[in-house]
Amino acid sequence: MSNSPPYQGGESQDFEIISRVLGGDTNAFEVLVHRYSRLVAGIVGKHIPRGRVDEVAQDAFVEGFRSLSSFSQTGPFGHWMAKIAARCCHDFWRKHHRKKEVLAGDLSQGAQDWMDNLMAVQSDETFERESAAAEAIEILDHALARLSAKDRMVVTLVHLEGLPVKEAAVLLDWSVTAVKVRAHRSRKKLRRIILDLQDGAPETEEVMHEKA
């Protein structure tokens, strides 16, 4: 597969393939799956645990196929698929948050030590090394799991990935104001959770049980 951005090139070809699929040639959809699988898996991989990425990415393509007739062909197909992928990630967390599966498990001793050590780190080099540690990912997963699906999506897109608010709004299909407000609130929640983790205190009821 080429390294060129999947959004570019072959746009008219995409439209032609879509017309064929809508005309009954279901197999033609495979070309779109090949072309956009890396893009979709990449988006999903930033939000979903690695073991579940394939499943959610598959859901995104199936959803794309189902609603293909609603694709207006006014923008690139990649943008449209990116939105569907983001929505599937949101749905995934919404289901899991409802089941309260995310509340299982405590932080490992290693992760607790990591937070204490980080405070003592002076050099940038050591800080970089600590940031790449598996404990950092464990803490991040632990903290994100305490957020509702919406908060989690916004925090990941805006704060962790550093996506501009406008782009996040397009991806989530929300208004810019809604993303701004939610991003601010959810960051505050995340900070409070981290603070509680650092102090070893349980998370507040409000954060733990807030519905999506």
Next chain:
Amino acid sequence: MKKHNRDIQRIEEALIQAHRSLSPVEPGPFFHHKVMARILEESASLRMPAPNGLNTGRLVWRLALLSYLVVTVLAAHLMTSGMDSQYQIFWFILGDSSSLDLFQTFGIM
């Protein structure tokens, strides 16, 4: 409090770096085949005719709509015609000797 804020900022910074340092995820083996298998299955079920050869789902909905329309028209007709339904039933019973016997058996009349 200030120390706490500084600590949180530092941890937050490290977590952002940790998230960004994650290697990009590639689709797993046979990803395309699995997606297409699901899509073809779905597409086949959408086009598959009903077991008896009739499109029963659509037929049932059409029948439901028709029944609803008939009942509405009938109700509207009864309301505007000023017909007394109890009086009508009474005459039907009297006109049919077997139902009259049946009603007398049960002591209704």
